[in-house]
Amino acid sequence: MNLALFDLDHTLIPFDSGMAWTQFLVGRGVLPAQAEETYLGYCRQYVAGTLDIHAMHFASVAPLASVPRVRLAQWANEFERALRPRVPAAMRALVQRHLAAGELCALVTATTRFIAEPCARLFGIAHVVATEAATADGHPDGALTGAIDGLPCFREHKVTRVQQWLAQQMPGGADGLAAFEHSWFYSDSASDLPLLGAVSNPVAVRPDTRLRQHALQAGWPIIDTA
Structure with missing residues (x-):
């Protein structure tokens, strides 16, 4: 079996899912209108390479602390239909x-x-390795706190999180990414260089300037027309 990994924002989709979610909640009166500008500020930090992902996560998740998880699941289904x-x-x-x-x-x-x-459901992808939201009681369906549970799935931590996920998928196997003859990772961002460098087939998708330069120098495939 081979392995194919996909980044989400500006890779599988040509926009930021967090901004789309923020706009979705603003449209339903769940968040105030200024939430979009707050989120945009974090996006600017991301582009500048100065993002504090814990602060961004808190700003996005803490306002939902009092929302029942059943309601959150309903919104997620509506969000999926809106994005299709x-x-x-x-x-x-x-x-x-x-x-x-x-x-x-x-x-x-x-x-x-x-x-x-x-x-992920929009693409038929069953497995998701993402940043996990901490809950007040430690239960997956508990009340959200705004904190991140464990390592964020960001920058160099993406490699660690993928290796942890693979250890769950292949109990007893210690090789992780090295166990696959062929592995792919598709991404748009230089922040993903650690994971791109860890697979056998890195692919740059509409890459930012730094990733494009790296991909050209390394001879990696570049997808610009997706």
Whole structure:
């Protein structure tokens, strides 16, 4: 079996899922209108390489602390339906080719799990490696606190989180990524260079300037038209 990993924002989808989620909640009166500008400020920090992901996560998740998880799940389903028309057919076809080949596929994203999972369903991806939201009682369905549970799935931690996930998928196997003859990771961002460098087939998708330069120098494939 081979392995195919996919970043989410600006890779499988040509926009930021966190911003889309923020706009979705603002549209329902759950968040104030200024929440969009607050989130945009974090996006600017991300581009500048100065993002504190814990602060971004808290700003996005803490306002939902009092929302019952059943309601949050309902919103996630509505969010999925709202995003369906915005999914590029070319990227859906790319994922389907990997799935049809029998490869183990996963969405690997810094996005919070309850935002990432509806997006993964749009592509038929069963596995999600994402930033986990901490809960007050430690139970997955408990009240959200705004903190991150464990390591964020971000930058160099993406490699660690993927290795942890693979250890769960292959009990007794200690090789992780090295166990696969062929492995792919698709990403748009230089922040993902640690994981891109850990797979056998890194692919840059509409890459930012730094990743494009690195991909050209390393001879990695570049997808610009998805």
